[in-house]
Amino acid sequence: MSKEIVAFCCEHSAYPAADLAGKLRLDCPENLRVIRVPCAGRVDVIHILKAFERGATAVLVLGCEDGACRHITGNTRAKERAKYSEMLLKEVGMDNRTVDMLNLAPNEPHKFVRAANKITKRIKESEEAR
């Protein structure tokens, strides 16, 4: 999983958006690994940490828009967990690792691609700065 960006995608929103991005042949970073999850709320802190343990450079948690979560609060929980994971990484001196949570709808493939490209750019910039 070295140098990969792991994107945990909710199967009700981000995963169809990623799928659509593929169908539309939109340019996505080649090191993006999409992991389909039943809800963004299923992604726990330990899943995020394990991704970094295996060499990921960034983790994206992508869930439904606010108020549109199939499981009611999965997306808000995911946001809190992403924030908490960042704090845990900071605690061990890995504050250069990015954990982002983003809300999107299934018909927003461009938003998906923008998020993936934005995080790739951010990683590149922080690597150059070091």
Add this chain to the structure above:
Amino acid sequence: MIIAERKPMEEIKQLIAPYKKVLVAGCGTCVTVCWVGGEKEVAILASQLKLARSAEGNEIVTLEATVERQCEREMVAEIKDKVAEVEAVLSLACGSGVQTMAEMFEDKPVFPAVNTTFIGMPEKEGLWVEMCGACGDCFLDRTGGVCPIVRCAKGLLNGPCGGTRKGGKCEIDPEKDCAWVLIYRRLEKQGRLDLMRKYYAPKNFRAVKRPGKVQAVKA
């Protein structure tokens, strides 16, 4: 239940600095409920340690185990095979659990990864408050079930102190309810306000000889 707080990461890292293979041991009872030492926290701490050590170029192998109660020898014995494999144990249990573990595996260093703080209850999600000072001479029958020893900032047996703020808050901590206001209101509801007029002599704080020991009377 027993409430604990995780030690700062730097301190934990220092404790296990000389070791390459460590067991992170959790407890499934009190510390699980207060989000410090359950299965989840064990996994998180193990992962954090691996990340920290790999960033330093000093890899560590961690094993994980969580027993139902780390303060019982029979339950700790369940993980003896894992303990045999490692150089040291990092326990996320309360002080009692750490000591049980250390006693069971005398040849292995057992380090505490949490600070045991008090006996309390959950006030709301993620917030625990102290309820009992384990003084060994319970006073709750006279105070409507509110302990002035730990819930009054001054531990007064004959309160209130006179510094109670408007709205029944404590003068030391305006966020906290004055224990003696709570006691008054509780006794008022029960029609037992006469207890407020009684004078209580200083408490016998030697009721429990330390270290405490209780022998059950068998039927």
